[in-house]
Amino acid sequence: MSAESGGAARLNMLGANAQGRVWIKSCATVQLVCYGAPQFALSFVALPLYVFLPDYYATRFGVPLGFLGAVLLLARLLDAVIDPVIGRLADHRLGAGRGWRFMAVSGVLLALGFALLLGFPLVVVYASQPYTFTAVMGLALLLTYSGYSAASVTHQAWGSTLGTDEAERVRIFAWREGLGLAGVLVAASVTQLGGALGFTLVFTASLWIGLWLLRRAPAPRQFLVHETLHGLRAAFEPLRHLAFRRLLLVYLASGVAAAVPATLVLFFIRDRIGAPELAGFYLLIYFACGAAFLPLWLRVAKRWGAAPSWLVGMGLSVVVFLGAALLQPGDRWAYAGICAASGLALGSDLVLPPALLAGLIRNLGHGGQLEGAYFGIWGMATKLTLALAAGAALPLLASLGYVPGTPATGVLPPLVVAYCLLPCILKLLAGAALWFGWMHRARSPAC
Numbered sequence: 001m002s003a004e005s006g007g008a009a010r011l012n013m014l015g016a017n018a019q020g021r022v023w024i025k026s027c028a029t030v031q032l033v034c035y036g037a038p039q040f041a042l043s044f045v046a047l048p049l050y051v052f053l054p055d056y057y058a059t060r061f062g063v064p065l066g067f068l069g070a071v072l073l074l075a076r077l078l079d080a081v082i083d084p085v086i087g088r089l090a091d092h093r094l095g096a097g098r099g100w101r102f103m104a105v106s107g108v109l110l111a112l113g114f115a116l117l118l119g120f121p122l123v124v125v126y127a128s129q130p131y132t133f134t135a136v137m138g139l140a141l142l143l144t145y146s147g148y149s150a151a152s153v154t155h156q157a158w159g160s161t162l163g164t165d166e167a168e169r170v171r172i173f174a175w176r177e178g179l180g181l182a183g184v185l186v187a188a189s190v191t192q193l194g195g196a197l198g199f200t201l202v203f204t205a206s207l208w209i210g211l212w213l214l215r216r217a218p219a220p221r222q223f224l225v226h227e228t229l230h231g232l233r234a235a236f237e238p239l240r241h242l243a244f245r246r247l248l249l250v251y252l253a254s255g256v257a258a259a260v261p262a263t264l265v266l267f268f269i270r271d272r273i274g275a276p277e278l279a280g281f282y283l284l285i286y287f288a289c290g291a292a293f294l295p296l297w298l299r300v301a302k303r304w305g306a307a308p309s310w311l312v313g314m315g316l317s318v319v320v321f322l323g324a325a326l327l328q329p330g331d332r333w334a335y336a337g338i339c340a341a342s343g344l345a346l347g348s349d350l351v352l353p354p355a356l357l358a359g360l361i362r363n364l365g366h367g368g369q370l371e372g373a374y375f376g377i378w379g380m381a382t383k384l385t386l387a388l389a390a391g392a393a394l395p396l397l398a399s400l401g402y403v404p405g406t407p408a409t410g411v412l413p414p415l416v417v418a419y420c421l422l423p424c425i426l427k428l429l430a431g432a433a434l435w436f437g438w439m440h441r442a443r444s445p446a447c
């Protein structure tokens with residue numbers, strides 16, 4: 001960046017920071033809700049998109065699991081790969097003052113794709129053509145995933161431009177993620193009560209309400225046009241900076257540690273605890289406690305800072321899963337306590353990492369320029385954690401001799417090793433990376 005453009009960036013950031021501070025200090029909760037509202041719908045659709053959809057096609061319409069898995073895998077890989085490009089496109093739209101329009105178009109694609117996914121099985125029943133099914137389902141997945149990614153990345157980039165210090169950024173993302181957890185809870189209820197049609201209608205309505213509220217939220221600060229970075233070079237510019245790579249490594253390790261038990265939770269509830277009928281109840285406790293304890297993390301981060309608070313959250317996760325390893329078959333109420341404590345730790349993983357990233361973007365001199373690029377790679381890493389979790393946990397279980405549906409008895413059965421001890425090891429590695437690679441190193445733009 002030239003001296004002239006760097007000076008312009010600093011002046012722009014000063015003006016933006018002043019505007020952000022006026023908004024944060026004078027806003028009340030209403031404007032925080034206006035900004036965070038779209039996350040309710042985005043999290044609302046995430047649960048069935050990743051959990052409900054495969055079972056819906058396989059059990060109701062007899063789609064072969066191998067065929068279904070191949071289509072979903074290809075769609076998800078493509079979705080992860082295009083995130084950096086989406087991030088750079090979000091920067092351009094935000095820079096042109098069209099961030100809301102871009103999110104609205106993304107919402108249309110998302111709504112159309114999801115409606116097609118849930119309505120298309122009727123066509124399959126009558127046509128019974130595998131090639132037609134593949135083409136239409138592939139198109140629906142492409143619309144859904146691309147719309148979801150574009151809206152999510154743009155929304156995060158938008159939020160990262162607001163506020164002026166770490167405590168304010170934590171507050172902004174806390175409201176965003178709190179509304180997202182509320183969306184997950186509502187989605188779980190609607191899926192059970194309303195079926196596919198009811199879910200589609202509620203999701204579409206919540207999406208448009210969220211976008212309508214976002215229109216009334218404070219606009220992101222004015223973006224600068226980066227004169228020296230174009231195309232893919234700009235999209236992957238964040239990876240050139242050591243400080244970002246360090247933070248991304250911590251995020252990946254912590255994310256995989258959280259995704260492993262999420263992948264195996266239903267197996268653990270059924271085969272270790274012996275309470276498959278309580279699975280919904282346990283998940284409700286987990287997400288409800290995650291939302292309820294977000295204000296606590298706000299206070300902790302304000303007092304200690306985001307990075308030390310995240311380290312505390314990691315330590316709490318390790319204690320919780322060590323406790324889960326001690327559970328025996330039939331410990332139903334004890335596992336409910338584990339779910340509540342896990343929900344408490346969840347808040348640190350949801351709120352503190354994006355707040356740290358938003359601060360890093362400004363420290364590196366890219367505020368108002370490359371937020372979308374940073375959150376595009378961040379989104380790709382988030383999806384990568386899900387793939388790595390399945391790729392690590394499931395083969396480990398198989399190699400240890402675990403058979404789904406078989407009660408996991410004994411002191412240390414394979415399911416306990418994978419569900420409890422593997423996440424502890426990964427969280428400890430993430431904590432070490434955060435402590436030695438982030439908290440005890442200089443975080444200057446030169447990094």
